[in-house]
Amino acid sequence: MEVYLYSISKAFLTFPVAALLFTLPFLLTQYRRHGYIHKYRALTLYLLLLYLMNAFYLILLPLPSSFHNNPPDADSYAQWIPFHFIMDIARDTTVQADDLASYLRLLREQAFLQVIFNIALTMPLGFFLRIYFRLRWQIVLGIALGLSLLFEITQVTGIYGLYDYPYRLFDVDDLIMNSAGGMIGHWLALWLSKAMPRFDRLNDQVDLAAKKVSYTRRAVAFICDWTVTLPLVLVLHVLHVPYSYWIAITLYFVLLPLVTNGRTFGKWLVRIRLTGKDTHITLRELVLRYGLFYGLVGGLHEFLLLMAANSYPAPLLLLTAMFLFLLDTILAVHALRCLFNRERKLFYEERSGTSHIIR
Known part of the structure; x- marks a missing residue:
């Protein structure tokens, strides 16, 4: 039991880091596929991530203290007899057939707990696969078997050769x-499906046109846009193109949206786009919006970097x-006020008359 608690504690300790790395792909997928973030869907997927981490750690931990570990104390690295656990339980148990109270001792016996653990390990997987993905039992069975086989192979190969010897046996009963x-x-x-909402019908009553574009959504778009723009700026700078920052901003944030x-x-x-006063956004609106934001604010920071580079x-x-x-402090306060009061607009949106809509 201490081994199980050790693995579970490690999973919970590292979950925040995994959740942070998972968030951007999750947001991109949800926005792109569904057009919005549903709290129930998000909660379910993060719980699935937490479960998979627990399963991963429970299978692999604790690791041997050295990569040059000793071989297991067994004649073979595999146990091929189906339902051999029945003999293990019968051999080690202190249960007396005619004493009902003695059956409670099973809850403290390793052979019995090992069987319960292996069943409980994949129960959440089958539950998630049916509730979220609505998979048929044949597919769920195949995935559970495949995942179990992956775990067993990982163990018996010493994490695919990372360790000199396997540190656990391959057991067909585990499969x-x-x-x-x-x-x-x-x-x-x-x-339980009748008491739970169907994930494939969560979008039926959602009107995307009535939803406001959140700052989280805009932040994701911002990260993706600068993942493209920053290499463009660097390439222009390496090629010694003058005003490389302003050229990249004009090409990407003004001409492309136009x-x-x-x-x-x-x-x-x-799945958002800029809109102005008319159905088609104008050059003037784009120049005002990004001229104030990236041209003025971003340009001042670029100017400071150029001053530092030129000593x-x-x-x-x-x-x-x-x-x-x-x-920057004034702008941060302004942004926070807009964040907590959705009726306020950022200064460059107010001046340019532009806003975001979901398409």
Whole structure:
């Protein structure tokens, strides 16, 4: 039991890091596929991630103390007899057939707990596969068996040669119990499905046109856009193209949305676009919006970097940095006020008359 608690504790400790890495792909997938984030769907997928981490750690941990580990104390690295666990339980148990109270001792016996653990390990998998993906029992059985086989191969190969010897045995009973656990989870999901919302129908009553574009969605688009723009700026700079920053901004954030009617690559990924006073966004609106944001604010930061690169006097650099710090503080307060009051608009949106809509 201590081994199981050790593995579970490691899973929970590392879950925040995994969740952070999972968030951006999750947001992109949900925005692109569904057009919005549903809290129930998000909760389910993060619980699935937590379950998979627990299963992964329970199977692999604890690891040997050295890559040059000793071989297992067994004649063979595999146990091929189906239902051999019955003999293990019968051999080691202190249960007396005519004493009902003695059956409680099974809960403290390793052979019995090992069977229960292997069943419980894949029950959540079968449940998730049915509830979220609505898979048939044949597919759930195949996935549970395949995952169990992957775990067994990983163990018996010493994590594919990372360790000199296997540190656990391949056991055919584990495959059987894991497959049974997946099926039990599937049947449990069928039983509870009437009391739970169907994931394939969550979008039926959603009007995307009535939804506001969240700052989270805009932040995802921002990250994706600058993943494209920053290499463009660097390439132009390496080629010694003058005003490389402003050229890249003009090409990507002004001319591209003008041609695509308010879409950049990042906005296309999260299914939003810019709109102005008319059905087609104008050059004037784009120049005002991105001229104030990237041209003025971003340009001042670019200017500071150029001053530093050209070894301007330290007092002038310090004065410029202090001015930009004050400006950034004011902008951060302004952004927070807009974040907590959705009726407010960011200054460059107010001046340009532009906004985001979901397409």
